[in-house]
Amino acid sequence: MSTLTPAAPSESLSGPTALNAGPRRRGKTRMDPTRNSTGAGIAAWLLALLFAAPVVWMILTSFHSETDAATNPPSIAANLTLDAYKEFFGETSGVSPWPSLINSATASILSTVLVLALAIPAAYALSIRPVKKWTDVMFFFLSTKMMPVVAAILPLYLFARTVGALDNIWFLILMYTSMNLPIAVWMMRSFLAEVPEEMLEAAQIDGAGLLLILRKIIAPVAMPGIAATALICFIFSWNELLLARVLTGVVAGTAPVFLTGFVSGQGLFLAKVCAAAVVISLPVLFAGFAAQDKLVQGLSLGAVK
Amino acid sequence: MTTATARISRSGHTAAKPSRNAKSRERALAWARRAPLLPALVFLIIVTQLPFVVTLIISFLNWNSLSPDKTAFAGLENYVTVLTDPDLRQAIFTTILLTVAVVLASLLIGLGLALLLDKKFIGRGLARTLLIAPFLVVPVAAALIWKHALLNPTYGLINGILTWIWSLFGSVTPPQLDLLSQAPLMAVIVSLVWQWTPFMMLILLAGLQSRPMDTVEAAQMDGATPWAIFRHLTLPHLRQYLELGGLLGAIYIVQNFDAVFTLTAGGLGTANLPYAIYQTFYFANEYGLASAAGVVVVIGTIIVATFALRTVFSLFKKEAAR
Numbered sequence: 227m228s229t230l231t232p233a234a235p236s237e238s239l240s241g242p243t244a245l246n247a248g249p250r251r252r253g254k255t256r257m258d259p260t261r262n263s264t265g266a267g268i269a270a271w272l273l274a275l276l277f278a279a280p281v282v283w284m285i286l287t288s289f290h291s292e293t294d295a296a297t298n299p300p301s302i303a304a305n306l307t308l309d310a311y312k313e314f315f316g317e318t319s320g321v322s323p324w325p326s327l328i329n330s331a332t333a334s335i336l337s338t339v340l341v342l343a344l345a346i347p348a349a350y351a352l353s354i355r356p357v358k359k360w361t362d363v364m365f366f367f368l369s370t371k372m373m374p375v376v377a378a379i380l381p382l383y384l385f386a387r388t389v390g391a392l393d394n395i396w397f398l399i400l401m402y403t404s405m406n407l408p409i410a411v412w413m414m415r416s417f418l419a420e421v422p423e424e425m426l427e428a429a430q431i432d433g434a435g436l437l438l439i440l441r442k443i444i445a446p447v448a449m450p451g452i453a454a455t456a457l458i459c460f461i462f463s464w465n466e467l468l469l470a471r472v473l474t475g476v477v478a479g480t481a482p483v484f485l486t487g488f489v490s491g492q493g494l495f496l497a498k499v500c501a502a503a504v505v506i507s508l509p510v511l512f513a514g515f516a517a518q519d520k521l522v523q524g525l526s527l528g529a530v531k
Numbered sequence: 532m533t534t535a536t537a538r539i540s541r542s543g544h545t546a547a548k549p550s551r552n553a554k555s556r557e558r559a560l561a562w563a564r565r566a567p568l569l570p571a572l573v574f575l576i577i578v579t580q581l582p583f584v585v586t587l588i589i590s591f592l593n594w595n596s597l598s599p600d601k602t603a604f605a606g607l608e609n610y611v612t613v614l615t616d617p618d619l620r621q622a623i624f625t626t627i628l629l630t631v632a633v634v635l636a637s638l639l640i641g642l643g644l645a646l647l648l649d650k651k652f653i654g655r656g657l658a659r660t661l662l663i664a665p666f667l668v669v670p671v672a673a674a675l676i677w678k679h680a681l682l683n684p685t686y687g688l689i690n691g692i693l694t695w696i697w698s699l700f701g702s703v704t705p706p707q708l709d710l711l712s713q714a715p716l717m718a719v720i721v722s723l724v725w726q727w728t729p730f731m732m733l734i735l736l737a738g739l740q741s742r743p744m745d746t747v748e749a750a751q752m753d754g755a756t757p758w759a760i761f762r763h764l765t766l767p768h769l770r771q772y773l774e775l776g777g778l779l780g781a782i783y784i785v786q787n788f789d790a791v792f793t794l795t796a797g798g799l800g801t802a803n804l805p806y807a808i809y810q811t812f813y814f815a816n817e818y819g820l821a822s823a824a825g826v827v828v829v830i831g832t833i834i835v836a837t838f839a840l841r842t843v844f845s846l847f848k849k850e851a852a853r
Contacts, residue, residue, distance in 0.1 A: 267652025
């Protein structure tokens with residue numbers, strides 16, 4: 227069994243304190259070439275501001291009035307107002323974005339819960355007590371992620387139409403679950419692989435039951451990983467457009483589908499577009515910044531730490 | 532799951548003892564190990580593999596839902612159409628061009644940013660956070676912002692800044708860009724590069740920070756120039772990460788739908804395959820043709836994915852061997 231189990235990082239040999247100290251110690255011994263760092267700092271800051279400028283401009287414009295938003299040159303110092311947000315929430319049009327926001331939240335949260343419920347046991351069977359040929363299984367999961375959604379969307383659409391699941395949020399939830407499951411399995415496996423094997427064996431020798439081992443040894447190591455996995459699955463579901471556009475309509479339409487209503491221009495509406503973009507991006511911005519440290523690991527399917 | 536795994540740990544103990552029906556016990560043990568894996572595996576096969584098999588079947592049919600009575604076996608006809616129809620062939624080229632351009636540009640800019648962020652400077656954490664922001668805007672929202680707030684020819688920020696700079700020099704005839712109608716594919720590329728550069732930067736930064744510093748320090752002491760260190764130490768170490776970023780980016784960008792849909796609605800030669808397939812089945816109701824195009828995308832992705840898998844696998848083995 228020990229040959230099949232992925233080895234824990236060597237720093238973790240002496241238990242959880244050493245495990246925690248592992249990455250931190252590596253960060254400390256890393257000696258950056260600190261020369262030229264003023265130049266690098268200025269360049270990095272200029273580029274950071276350039277990259278963030280569209281986001282800053284989006285937020286600023288969302289607080290401008292429509293007439294101030296559509297000027298050339300731009301009116302940076304124009305008075306701030308909440309009118310665009312009131313408009314977005316349907317003050318004059320009466321069209322509320324709330325149903326679509328609630329649909330998005332429902333689809334993202336419930337699919338994330340389902341993903342975790344399926345991925346955590348699967349990751350357990352791929353790391354802590356691995357099945358034979360567990361690497362093959364890992365690559366099967368990964369290969370499904372490589373199939374473009376467009377290659378499967380027509381049969382899914384036809385199936386949904388036949389069984390009356392079109393415009394049904396539950397069908398979309400199942401789609402999002404399958405979309406995120408491979409990512410979650412890969413991420414969770416890389417987190418569970420960090421559980422020190424020696425501790426598992428020691429606990430077993432001491433006669434600890436499975437529940438106790440799960441609670442006392444696996445959970446403390448895996449919890450941050452579960453949180454990061456959940457946040458990344460949430461982001462991907464919240465962002466998704468193609469499946470939602472094809473499979474939902476007026477009832478189960480999600481926030482990105484609602485946003486497509488702004489694709490063609492409608493006179494003076496720039497501030498309203500910006501307000502819409504801010505409101506709909508807020509959950510992702512929060513989730514993303516919260517998961518910042520684990521973002522790379524998630525996006526690289528656990529390959530990069 | 533709880534009961535199944537509980538059984539393993541218990542039988543894990545007894546298996547060590549000599550037993551008469553060791554073989555059947557071993558089989559039960561293997562199944563108990565598999566049990567937690569099965570729900571995820573079965574679910575994924577049903578939801579992803581089964582539909583693709585159906586797509587494969589439909590791709591050989593002449594099937595337009597507007598004239599269902601004419602549905603018939605079409606052989607390779609749909610595939611011939613995909614490869615010869617000017618619009619679909621254009622979509623194949625657009626997909627390749629879009630993917631290659633976005634991946635290369637965002638990799639290069641991402642590499643530059645990662646090298647800068649690897650240095651110590653004041654407010655490095657905040658600069659990093661600002662640089663991640665583009666990746667955390669909902670893709671449709673980002674495309675809308677590019678379309679209306681930045682690239683709009685009359686009141687977009689880019690033309691606004693040009694007007695402002697020119698007015699500083701007393702000019703009232705600033706140059707004004709109209710990327711969306713003059714170079715729409717460029718508009719899509721620029722907005723996607725903006726969104727994907729942070730992704731590349733994060734992967735490459737992780738690569739840089741896992742670089743063994745002792746060799747770099749030794750090279751520095753031996754008087755190696757920064758360029759020589761970059762060329763002979765950093766770049767070889769980063770190769771895997773560059774490949775990983777490039778190939779994962781390619782897999783995501785080949786599938787891009789949101790930016791094309793929002794910025795240009797596939798007009799003026801910007802329709803990539805995902806958008807063309809969406810139109811073919813959703814509006815033109817050509818189910819057979821759309822499926823064949825879908826299969827072509829999968830074949831293309833498999834070619835890219837073969838390389839991607841190899842890269843991911845080499846990193847994965849490294850991690851598993853640690």
